[in-house]
Every structure is written in C-alpha cells, then in structure tokens.
Amino acid sequence: METxxxxxxxxxxxxxxxxxxxxxxxxxxxTTAYVAEQWGRRWITVDTSRVALxxxxxxxxxxxxxxxxxxxxxxxxxxxxxxAQRPSSEMPTGGDIRQGFVYERVPHITLKSIxxxxxxxxxxxxxxxxxEPLRETLNGALGESWEEWEIPRKPGEGWPADATAAHAAxxxxxxxRQKEVDASIAxxxxxxxxxxxxxxxxxxxxxxxxxxxxxxxxxxxxxxDQDDELVDTLEAAEGRRAAPERSPxxxxxxxxxxxxxxxxxxxxxxxxxxxxxxxIIGWPGHHICAEGxxxxxxxxxxxxxxxxxxxGTVSRPDLVAAAREAGEAGFDVLIACAFNFDAHSxxxxxxxxxxxxxxxxxxxxxxxxxxKNTGKGNLFVIFGEPDIDVEDVDDDNLQVRxxxxxxxxxxxxxxxxxxxxxxxxxxxxxxxxxxxFFVRHAYFLGAGDPYKALKTTLKAExxxxxxxxxxxxxxxxxxxxxSGRIAVKVINHLGDEVMKVFGV
Numbered sequence: 001m002e003t004x005x006x007x008x009x010x011x012x013x014x015x016x017x018x019x020x021x022x023x024x025x026x027x028x029x030x031t032t033a034y035v036a037e038q039w040g041r042r043w044i045t046v047d048t049s050r051v052a053l054x055x056x057x058x059x060x061x062x063x064x065x066x067x068x069x070x071x072x073x074x075x076x077x078x079x080x081x082x083x084a085q086r087p088s089s090e091m092p093t094g095g096d097i098r099q100g101f102v103y104e105r106v107p108h109i110t111l112k113s114i115x116x117x118x119x120x121x122x123x124x125x126x127x128x129x130x131x132e133p134l135r136e137t138l139n140g141a142l143g144e145s146w147e148e149w150e151i152p153r154k155p156g157e158g159w160p161a162d163a164t165a166a167h168a169a170x171x172x173x174x175x176x177r178q179k180e181v182d183a184s185i186a187x188x189x190x191x192x193x194x195x196x197x198x199x200x201x202x203x204x205x206x207x208x209x210x211x212x213x214x215x216x217x218x219x220x221x222x223x224x225d226q227d228d229e230l231v232d233t234l235e236a237a238e239g240r241r242a243a244p245e246r247s248p249x250x251x252x253x254x255x256x257x258x259x260x261x262x263x264x265x266x267x268x269x270x271x272x273x274x275x276x277x278x279x280i281i282g283w284p285g286h287h288i289c290a291e292g293x294x295x296x297x298x299x300x301x302x303x304x305x306x307x308x309x310x311x312g313t314v315s316r317p318d319l320v321a322a323a324r325e326a327g328e329a330g331f332d333v334l335i336a337c338a339f340n341f342d343a344h345s346x347x348x349x350x351x352x353x354x355x356x357x358x359x360x361x362x363x364x365x366x367x368x369x370x371x372k373n374t375g376k377g378n379l380f381v382i383f384g385e386p387d388i389d390v391e392d393v394d395d396d397n398l399q400v401r402x403x404x405x406x407x408x409x410x411x412x413x414x415x416x417x418x419x420x421x422x423x424x425x426x427x428x429x430x431x432x433x434x435x436x437f438f439v440r441h442a443y444f445l446g447a448g449d450p451y452k453a454l455k456t457t458l459k460a461e462x463x464x465x466x467x468x469x470x471x472x473x474x475x476x477x478x479x480x481x482x483s484g485r486i487a488v489k490v491i492n493h494l495g496d497e498v499m500k501v502f503g504v
Contacts, residue, residue, distance in 0.1 A: 327354045
C-alpha cells in the first residue's frame with residue numbers, strides 16, 4: 001500500500017534541511033524519493049524488486065518539480081531584501097542548496113518591537129508633508145477645523161467638487177501611509193519561518209537531476225563452485241567452470257521464461273529485426289538450457305539459449321562458458337536472456353564463429369507466473385553494441401564520440417552499424433571506479449525533433465542554446481581520469497541500456 005505523499009513530506013520537513021541525505025531502504029513506488037527530490041533533499045532508495053525500481057524511476061523522471069528560490073542565489077538575495085525592506089546583499093553567491101530556500105514568514109509583533117522601531121517616525125513625518133496640505137484644503141473648502149481623526153470616511157452630500165477631490169486624495173495618502181508603517185513593523189519584528197512554504201519561481205520548472213540505478217552487478221566476489229569450494233580464477237574467467245545444479249524453483253523460472261520467449265520472440269532496434277522462433281525445446285547443457293530455431297532467409301538457424309538467474313547478474317565468464325558450449329554443440333548463435341549483465345559483458349559479442357546476443361529481459365517477467373502470456377510487448381530486447389570512439393583533444397583532455405549502435409540482422413546473419421537516431425540518451429562517467437556509475441556528462445539524441453518533444457513533455461519553454469549543448473553525439477572535453485577508466489552508458493527509446501568501459 002502506497003504511503004500518502006503528505007505523510008512523507010511532513011516527516012522530511014520535520015527532520016531534514018535542504019541538501020540533506022534521505023535514505024529509504026524500502027523503495028516501493030518511490031514516494032520518499034519523489035518527495036525528497038521535490039523539496040531539494042538528496043536521496044538513496046533501495047528495493048529488492050526490479051519492478052519497484054522501474055516504477056520509481058519512471059515516476060521520478062516523468063515528474064515536474066517547482067523551482068524554489070535558493071537563499072544562496074542572486075534572485076534569493078533580491079527576494080530577501082524585498083521582504084526585509086533593506087538593500088540587497090552584495091555577497092557572492094554559489095547556489096549552495098544547503099543554505100536553504102527563501103521562505104515565507106509570519107511576524108511576531110509586540111508592543112516593544114513597535115516602540116523601538118524608529119523608522120515609523122521617519123515614515124510618519126514624510127507622509128505628514130503630503131497629508132497636512134490636503135487636510136487644510138479640505139477644511140478651507142468646507143469651513144471646518146477637522147483634526148486628522150475627525151475626517152469622515154465618506155464625503156457628504158452636496159460637498160463642492162474641490163472638497164470631494166481633497167477628501168479622496170487625503171484618504172488615499174492616509175491608506176498608503178498605514179501600509180508603509182505596517183510593512184515596517186512586520187519587517188522589524190521577530191519572524192517564524194514557514195519551512196513548508198518556500199517562494200517559487202513560476203517562470204521556471206525543474207526536472208529530476210542526474211541519478212543512476214545501481215545494483216550488485218559489478219561487485220567483486222571469489223569464484224566458487226556449487227559446493228562453495230574456491231576454484232581457480234583464471235579458469236573462471238575463461239569460462240572453464242561447471243554450472244551449478246539448478247534448484248526446482250530455478251527450473252520453474254526457466255520454464256516460464258522459455259514459454260514467454262516462444263510467444264514474444266526477441267526484439268531488436270527495428271521491427272524487421274525481430275527474431276521469431278518456430279520452436280524452442282530443452283537442451284541438456286551445463287549453461288545452455290534450450291535450443292531455439294528461427295528462419296534466416298531460406299535457411300533455418302539454431303540458437304543456444306542461456307537463461308540468467310531470477311535475482312542476479314550474468315557476467316562475462318558466464319557468457320564465455322556458454323559461447324564455448326554453443327560452439328562445441330554446433331549452434332549458429334548464442335542468445336543470453338538476463339535481467340542484468342555486468343559492465344564487462346558489453347565487450348564480449350562473439351566467440352569464433354558464434355555471435356553472442358545479449359537480450360535484456362523486461363522487469364515484468366518477474367511476475368510472469370501471475371501475468372497472462374499474450375506474446376505482446378517487448379519482453380526480450382537486444383540493444384546492440386554501441387559504436388564509440390574515445391578521442392584525444394590534447395595531452396590533458398579527452399572527448400567521446402558516439403557513432404551509433406551495431407545491430408545484428410537475423411535475416412542476413414550480418415551486423416550493421418545504425419546511426420545515432422535510435423539512441424535516446426547517453427551518459428559518461430569520466431572517472432569510473434568499477435563499482436558505481438556516476439552521471440558526469442549527459443547528452444540526448446533521437447530522430448525527429450527532440451527539442452519540440454521536450455517542450456511538449458515539460459509544457460514549458462526550453463533555452464535553445466542550453467539544449468544545443470546537450471543534443472550532441474560528441475561530448476564536451478574532459479580531463480583524463482585519475483582511475484585510468486571511463487564508462488559510457490547508452491539508452492535507447494525502449495529504455496534498454498548498455499554500458500561500455502574504456503581504459504584511457
């Protein structure tokens with residue numbers, strides 16, 4: 001059951017300040033992350049279900065957030081000066097969110113604060129110079145000797161025009177004087193800040209900042225066999241390790257995946273590149289669990305199928321071992337189906353004559369036992385191999401160019417390089433530590449007019465010059481990494497992603 005955002009909002013506002021880190025170990029639909037992002041808090045959210053993470057990511061990325069005025073910004077300093085009725089600060093600003101927002105406030109007005117406010121006397125004297133001549137004009141026109149407090153609120157019937165005009169001007173000035181006095185009293189009094197009501201810039205909106213979804217996929221472990229005995233790491237890296245025995249639950253999961261694979265097939269970048277199986281039957285291999293057959297022109301192809309774990313990651317050694325087994329058994333291609341592949345798997349796409357196709361499974365397959373198998377939807381998608389160049393700008397700087405994605409065409413059995421139009425976005429971690437991918441550069445591509453699509457989605461005007469710096473297949477130059485590695489993550493329009501690591 002989803003927690004109401006108002007409940008989470010109250011807890012976050014009571015216990016944290018802008019810029020603080022909020023940890024939610026049970027992500028669910030991402031309510032905590034959504035509220036934290038809305039109120040300028042950093043956040044980390046965790047869940048064991050990929051379905052929950054997919055829901056949370058879609059919710060956060062698809063939302064629009066208000067743009068609050070930062071206290072540490074020129075606009076914030078100007079607003080503070082306006083509220084406090086004092087000159088704007090000339091201190092340099094850095095946009096530090098930890099200094100908070102500019103909040104609405106409620107004055108605590110006491111008689112002491114009024115009595116000690118010398119500014120009221122100055123305001124009074126300034127306005128008296130305007131009010132007294134008007135009072136004298138009014139009294140002269142009516143033959144009266146009214147003091148200020150005796151002047152009626154409304155003009156009398158039959159008053160001459162000059163008296164009516166003086167009366168209206170006097171009351172207008174009188175009201176303006178009181179407004180200025182009230183503003184001075186409110187500005188000089190003590191205040192209680194309303195931390196749930198920061199001032200918002202209605203002319204701008206905010207979308208979710210760069211964030212990344214991480215898992216245990218790149219973790220380092222010792223290689224062990226099915227009896228938890230250490231095995232030689234070189235043998236493990238070369239794929240010369242025996243596959244563990246599958247439990248009944250794992251066998252049932254593999255059967256469900258194969259049932260869906262029979263009906264859904266494997267989708268690639270273009271509809272004409274869809275692999276539709278004429279048959280899938282079991283195969284008694286260590287790593288390959290099934291043989292799939294599909295048509296390639298006039299020739300029937302045999303595919304060895306590797307099914308990854310329900311909760312886990314397929315690593316490069318797993319692919320090497322399965323590809324060796326596929327070659328020995330005479331398969332034409334290896335199709336590895338998994339929810340997640342480790343970073344180094346992207347570098348492995350062929351062993352000898354056997355192409356290795358990495359089909360990422362849709363998170364909906366975690367619930368495959370409860371969902372109707374209609375054969376619709378992209379349940380198994382092969383992204384392809386991104387074609388990336390890392391170029392030297394000078395001795396100290398690099399830049400990355402993305403040329404497109406290499407796509408396997410099952411009708412011809414060949415691999416062709418498509419352009420960058422099928423890439424939705426791509427990111428660079430310019431100093432990859434082999435543990436977590438941090439988005440340090442972000443770029444957006446796509447066919448058609450992505451600028452127009454972005455304006456339509458956000459329902460707002462976008463700075464064209466700022467957009468042009470992000471709509472590029474070539475990165476801005478960046479310093480050579482201290483770690484000696486960079487990582488590039490590419491995402492297509494279906495939301496599938498692949499990452500490549502480069503030593504530089």
